[in-house]
Amino acid sequence: MTPVAGAPSPGTSPRRRWPTGRVWLALQIVLSASLLLLFLVPIVALFTYAPLSGIASAADNAAVRATIWLTFFASGIAVLAAVVFGIPLGYLLARRRFRGRAIVESFVALPVVVPHLLVGLGLFLVLAIPGSPLYRITQAIGLPVYDTIWGVVLVMVFVSAPYTVLAAELSFQAVDERVIETARSLGAGGATAFLTVTFPLALRGIVAGLLLSWARAVSEIGGLLILAYAVYPGGPYNGPVTSTVSVYIYNLFQIGDLADAASVSSLFLIVAFVLFLVVRLGERSGWVPWRRGELAP
Amino acid sequence: MSHWSVTGLEVDLDHFHLGPVDLELSPGRAVAVLGTSGAGKTTLLRTLAGFLRPSAGRILRDGVDVAAWPPESRRLGYVPQGLGLFPHRTVEGNVRYPIELRTRENPAPRVRELLERFRLTALAHRYPTRLSGGELQRVALARAIAADPELIVWDEPWQALDVLARYELGLVLHDLREVEQIPIVVVTHDPGLAFSVADAFLVLRRGRVQELADAATILHAPSDPFVARFVGFENVFDRPALAGGAPGSLRAWLSERAGPEGVALASPSLRPGGFATPAWDGTVRSARPGPDGVTVEVTADELLVTLRVPPPVTSPLPLLGTRVRFGIDPATVRPLGGAPAGGEAA
Numbered sequence: 001m002t003p004v005a006g007a008p009s010p011g012t013s014p015r016r017r018w019p020t021g022r023v024w025l026a027l028q029i030v031l032s033a034s035l036l037l038l039f040l041v042p043i044v045a046l047f048t049y050a051p052l053s054g055i056a057s058a059a060d061n062a063a064v065r066a067t068i069w070l071t072f073f074a075s076g077i078a079v080l081a082a083v084v085f086g087i088p089l090g091y092l093l094a095r096r097r098f099r100g101r102a103i104v105e106s107f108v109a110l111p112v113v114v115p116h117l118l119v120g121l122g123l124f125l126v127l128a129i130p131g132s133p134l135y136r137i138t139q140a141i142g143l144p145v146y147d148t149i150w151g152v153v154l155v156m157v158f159v160s161a162p163y164t165v166l167a168a169e170l171s172f173q174a175v176d177e178r179v180i181e182t183a184r185s186l187g188a189g190g191a192t193a194f195l196t197v198t199f200p201l202a203l204r205g206i207v208a209g210l211l212l213s214w215a216r217a218v219s220e221i222g223g224l225l226i227l228a229y230a231v232y233p234g235g236p237y238n239g240p241v242t243s244t245v246s247v248y249i250y251n252l253f254q255i256g257d258l259a260d261a262a263s264v265s266s267l268f269l270i271v272a273f274v275l276f277l278v279v280r281l282g283e284r285s286g287w288v289p290w291r292r293g294e295l296a297p
Numbered sequence: 298m299s300h301w302s303v304t305g306l307e308v309d310l311d312h313f314h315l316g317p318v319d320l321e322l323s324p325g326r327a328v329a330v331l332g333t334s335g336a337g338k339t340t341l342l343r344t345l346a347g348f349l350r351p352s353a354g355r356i357l358r359d360g361v362d363v364a365a366w367p368p369e370s371r372r373l374g375y376v377p378q379g380l381g382l383f384p385h386r387t388v389e390g391n392v393r394y395p396i397e398l399r400t401r402e403n404p405a406p407r408v409r410e411l412l413e414r415f416r417l418t419a420l421a422h423r424y425p426t427r428l429s430g431g432e433l434q435r436v437a438l439a440r441a442i443a444a445d446p447e448l449i450v451w452d453e454p455w456q457a458l459d460v461l462a463r464y465e466l467g468l469v470l471h472d473l474r475e476v477e478q479i480p481i482v483v484v485t486h487d488p489g490l491a492f493s494v495a496d497a498f499l500v501l502r503r504g505r506v507q508e509l510a511d512a513a514t515i516l517h518a519p520s521d522p523f524v525a526r527f528v529g530f531e532n533v534f535d536r537p538a539l540a541g542g543a544p545g546s547l548r549a550w551l552s553e554r555a556g557p558e559g560v561a562l563a564s565p566s567l568r569p570g571g572f573a574t575p576a577w578d579g580t581v582r583s584a585r586p587g588p589d590g591v592t593v594e595v596t597a598d599e600l601l602v603t604l605r606v607p608p609p610v611t612s613p614l615p616l617l618g619t620r621v622r623f624g625i626d627p628a629t630v631r632p633l634g635g636a637p638a639g640g641e642a643a
Contacts, residue, residue: 181381182381
């Protein structure tokens with residue numbers, strides 16, 4: 001509504017007006033900026049607290065490199081698991097109508113709502129107590145989870161996969177059914193139509209979901225504190241005994257080593273940011289496949 | 298080219314039943330499917346294309362029942378509403394798609410030929426979002442032809458197209474039918490295109506076949522108000538609208554001549570004097586000059602009647618609210634639905 005110029009028309013009592021125009025805009029800017037500032041403050045604080053030499057020596061420290069390597073390696077496996085298991089589930093939820101679909105959907109949301117410490121405890125009870133049958137199975141097939149990289153991966157998959165499932169579901173839903181049907185009619189079988197039309201069209205949204213999953217996996221700590229506080233070499237990880245970056249930094253904080261905690265945090269942020277930037281720039285420049293063409297209006 | 302024969306086709310959806318539909322499509326024939334929204338047009342087309350399983354009946358292609366075949370085996374040029382172009386493929390990629398699927402040979406020569414034929418060569422590397430409506434249309438058509446279809450199935454393809462693009466499309470479809478002898482099933486709301494492409498009209502109503510007729514028949518004896526409006530009658534009154542007319546009124550006069558569905562009449566002439574009897578008085582609601590005279594909308598006896606003052610337009614335009622007198626030639630009155638109850642049969 002545009003503000004009315006001049007005096008109120010005769011016969012109507014003057015009314016208090018809502019903030020209009022500039023006032024309203026200023027309010028929006030102030031509120032938005034406050035939130036953005038809150039996002040920025042801790043990051044700036046980390047970098048100002050950590051001396052540049054501290055970041056450099058953290059990068060030079062084998063123990064720090066091991067923890068960063070472990071974190072990215074485990075989160076990479078977790079993202080792969082989200083691709084393999086999450087995308088089919090998202091597709092199922094997007095394209096099929098079945099009994100109990102609502103229940104399945106709330107199951108997908110479960111890991112987002114349940115406190116992650118409880119998740120770690122639950123996984124510990126069922127997988128890490130020597131008496132439990134699942135413990136024996138994991139031992140027998142050579143995938144023990146307690147204080148191993150597999151435990152880290154398991155917790156990460158649990159907390160991060162829902163983002164991929166939800167993104168995949170939304171992306172598959174957004175693909176125009178008539179476009180898929182046309183592909184079928186032009187001679188593509190169900191699988192071919194999926195691979196040549198449905199999946200490429202949904203890929204952009206799915207990749208966005210995978211990035212979210214990855215970020216969530218990397219930042220996990222709650223479940224790890226119980227199931228994989230320390231990580232011993234075994235399976236694909238054969239470095240020194242370490243932990244994920246989040247646990248590592250928590251330990252430094254616990255023993256009062258704030259400078260090192262800030263240095264490792266800063267280093268970790270830089271690495272994560274560079275990785276993220278590479279993906280985004282790739283997307284922008286158009287060399288990644290999901291950017292080709294535009295989505296249907 | 299194949300001969301298609303649809304017999305006793307029925308489809309059951311959650312809240313909708315289609316059929317039974319019987320339809321013969323020999324090479325070089327084209328059927329326009331008409332009906333209001335919800336009549337079952339798209340359901341019929343999707344069933345032909347293989348996306349819906351009929352509950353009864355057969356779809357025969359050269360005598361072989363394909364009703365249970367998957368869509369990819371039916372050899373159709375299916376164009377859904379919205380054209381169904383692949384947004385992630387260029388024009389060239391869209392046209393190449395069906396060829397890649399069907400043959401291991403190099404698709405390039407055939408693609409080039411189709412792009413040239415549909416004047417798409419200059420647009421080959423563009424994505425569909427960068428094309429105009431008419432260009433999109435040509436891409437969809439080129440891609441459908443690339444599949445070497447035995448039947449072209451078009452669902453309302455020329456929505457929101459400009460006149461030139463529609464004309465062009467009409468020519469192409471006509472060509473496909475006449476020269477390449479590909480049978481065509483088409484859903485459209487555009488009478489101009491329907492008449493230029495189709496030689497038969499299947500009229501659907503609430504899932505049932507109202508009639509299957511040629512152009513002359515639906516022009517002279519439209520079966521229901523929808524068809525009457527579709528073929529260009531400007532004055533269409535359904536049965537309930539005519540109820541309760543006082544003796545000697547316009548409504549009573551039309552009601553006598555109406556069929557069970559109502560009545561349609563071509564625009565009666567409004568002349569200053571010298572009109573046919575009977576005559577009625579009305580009030581002018583709108584007046585609009587045009588190349589074929591002045592179109593005047595008049596309310597008479599609670600009916601809105603569209604009249605035409607033939608050219609040359611000499612007198613000034615009738616003013617809104619003016620009382621006028623008009624006549625209706627009884628020969629222009631068409632009863633709708635079933636046997637004529639009066640008036641004259643076409």
